[in-house]
Amino acid sequence: MADPRGFLKVRERELPPNRPVEVRLRDWKDVHANLVAGQPFLKEQAGRCMDCGIPFCHNGCPLGNLIPEWNDLVWRGQWADAIDRLHATNNFPEFTGRICPAPCESSCVLGINQPPVTIKNVEVSIIDEAFARGLVTPQVPQRLTGHTVAVVGSGPAGLAAAQQLTRAGHTVAVYERDDEIGGLLRYGVPDFKLEKVHIDRRLEQMRAEGTRFRAGVEVGKDVTWAQLQARYDAIVVATGATVPRQPSVQGLDLDGVHVAMDYLHQANAVVAGKDVPGQITAEGKHVVIIGGGDTGSDCLGTALRQGAASVTTLAIGKRPPQERPAHQPWPTDPVVFEVSSSHEEGGEREYLASTVAFVGDESGRVQRLRLATTEYLPDGRRVPQPGTERDIPADLVLIAMGFTGPETEGIADQLGVALTDRGLVARSDDFATDVPGVFVAGDAGRGQSLVVWAIAEGRAAAAAVDAYLSGTSELPVPVTASTVALRP
Ligand SMILES: Cc1cc2nc3c(=O)[nH]c(=O)nc-3n(C[C@H](O)[C@H](O)[C@H](O)COP(=O)(O)OP(=O)(O)OC[C@H]3O[C@@H](n4cnc5c(N)ncnc54)[C@H](O)[C@@H]3O)c2cc1C
Numbered sequence: 232m233a234d235p236r237g238f239l240k241v242r243e244r245e246l247p248p249n250r251p252v253e254v255r256l257r258d259w260k261d262v263h264a265n266l267v268a269g270q271p272f273l274k275e276q277a278g279r280c281m282d283c284g285i286p287f288c289h290n291g292c293p294l295g296n297l298i299p300e301w302n303d304l305v306w307r308g309q310w311a312d313a314i315d316r317l318h319a320t321n322n323f324p325e326f327t328g329r330i331c332p333a334p335c336e337s338s339c340v341l342g343i344n345q346p347p348v349t350i351k352n353v354e355v356s357i358i359d360e361a362f363a364r365g366l367v368t369p370q371v372p373q374r375l376t377g378h379t380v381a382v383v384g385s386g387p388a389g390l391a392a393a394q395q396l397t398r399a400g401h402t403v404a405v406y407e408r409d410d411e412i413g414g415l416l417r418y419g420v421p422d423f424k425l426e427k428v429h430i431d432r433r434l435e436q437m438r439a440e441g442t443r444f445r446a447g448v449e450v451g452k453d454v455t456w457a458q459l460q461a462r463y464d465a466i467v468v469a470t471g472a473t474v475p476r477q478p479s480v481q482g483l484d485l486d487g488v489h490v491a492m493d494y495l496h497q498a499n500a501v502v503a504g505k506d507v508p509g510q511i512t513a514e515g516k517h518v519v520i521i522g523g524g525d526t527g528s529d530c531l532g533t534a535l536r537q538g539a540a541s542v543t544t545l546a547i548g549k550r551p552p553q554e555r556p557a558h559q560p561w562p563t564d565p566v567v568f569e570v571s572s573s574h575e576e577g578g579e580r581e582y583l584a585s586t587v588a589f590v591g592d593e594s595g596r597v598q599r600l601r602l603a604t605t606e607y608l609p610d611g612r613r614v615p616q617p618g619t620e621r622d623i624p625a626d627l628v629l630i631a632m633g634f635t636g637p638e639t640e641g642i643a644d645q646l647g648v649a650l651t652d653r654g655l656v657a658r659s660d661d662f663a664t665d666v667p668g669v670f671v672a673g674d675a676g677r678g679q680s681l682v683v684w685a686i687a688e689g690r691a692a693a694a695a696v697d698a699y700l701s702g703t704s705e706l707p708v709p710v711t712a713s714t715v716a717l718r719p
């Protein structure tokens with residue numbers, strides 16, 4: 232512990248300010264100012280860490296990040312050691328340090344009676360500083376095992392599995408049906424939360440280490456799962472949970488009603504300089520977003536930058552409390568009212584808002600959204616309360632109600648992989664499916680989740696694949712499927 236009195240001397244959190252709203256709404260760049268070398272307060276913030284005997288933050292972080300160790304190293308200015316300790320548990324801190332919801336901070340012991348340590352900001356500062364100082368270099372394996380692995384899906388789960396397996400000496404190819412590698416980090420999360428330079432920089436390292444990338448190849452169509460099984464010694468299924476949840480209401484087929492990912496994918500492609508004929512755009516429109524989570528918030532920030540006339544986000548449930556409620560005590564990660572960077576930028580939020588129908592004009596274009604106040608029934612179901620219906624203008628409706636699970640037709644028909652009753656790819660404790668040599672990691676097996684969990688599962692699945700191929704593995708196992716099942 233660097234500064235035994237740090238948390239007594241500095242009692243408040245300090246974070247780098249976001250760029251002013253009126254400036255950042257004019258571009259697609261990161262809402263944060265450049266984080267490298269501009270944080271005189273970083274040392275004293277890292278020094279607030281108490282190096283607790285039992286660091287609950289280790290458990291709060293799905294990756295088991297060694298938070299007190301790197302807080303101490305940042306306090307001492309030992310950047311090379313700090314990135315070493317951070318990379319020991321996390322392949323991609325540049326992603327989590329930017330877009331993780333930081334459950335670690337909810338379990339920080341200091342958080343019992345003071346604001347918690349700014350763990351996430353220390354994390355992103357370490358990796359940005361490490362790139363700036365040339366400390367992130369390829370780790371080429373010293374020998375090749377001769378085994379081959381296909382990783383299908385290039386989101387954080389697939390990339391983490393691929394990097395671990397390549398470093399263990401296996402020959403790894405990552406298949407991705409999109410034209411670019413990165414999964415939801417590339418075409419889901421907008422640049423104002425995660426600029427794509429961060430993905431490209433990491434891919435450069437992975438290529439130099441020997442991982443091969445096959446973008447624009449859909450497994451199950453362009454190449455069958457069975458062909459992949461015949462060609463590789465093992466397969467990691469990391470195809471994500473891409474099937475959108477949709478409301479069963481009238482008017483779903485009207486022009487101007489879209490699932491959020493269709494909209495975000497196109498917007499991100501345009502920001503990347505691609506040509507998207509007939510792009511769905513919010514420009515000049517009254518936009519209604521159904522769903523108040525990360526996806527909805529990303530639609531909001533995107534619509535505001537495209538010049539929407541108005542943006543309303545509807546959430547079916549109650550507004551969460553401002554403070555941690557008594558039934559979600561420390562060190563749990565509570566559900567509280569959140570203000571994302573997009574919420575700071577504009578738009579209205581309505582709670583207890585149940586969508587009843589989409590109403591169109593004669594040409595079949597959506598014009599209005601009919602909603603009603605949500606009523607909670609004694610059995611917990613949420614229904615529209617009769618007599619409370621009202622219409623709001625809606626020229627563009629974006630459905631951001633989450634995802635029901637992975638697309639499984641190909642993998643179930645062609646490989647015979649078993650599914651769970653929720654339609655997820657079924658897996659054993661060590662992320663193996665019931666087909667020998669086929670493993671699963673990330674949202675495809677877990678259901679819609681978070682980047683930090685995808686990386687943790689990708690690392691754990693890689694250890695299991697390595698043991699399957701080599702008989703034993705020295706790769707770390709941050710989580711097992713049963714510990715994962717116990718945590719949100
Ligand atoms: C809009 C949005 C915003 C989000 N924001 C956050 C956030 O701020 N913080 C956070 O922690 N989490 C966020 N999430 C969740 C997070 O992105 C996911 O949990 C995470 O990306 C899952 O990683 P994955 O590797 O399992 O799958 P994905 O990232 O979904 O990657 C799966 C990839 O597999 C590819 N694929 C699928 N089938 C095939 C096939 N047959 N052949 C070849 N390729 C295939 C897909 O094209 C996709 O690229 C967000 C999700 C969305 C949709």
Ligand code: SF4
Nearest residue numbers: 292327331333335351
């Ligand atoms: S990955 Fe997320 S939970 Fe883990 S230390 Fe970083 S911000 Fe915290």
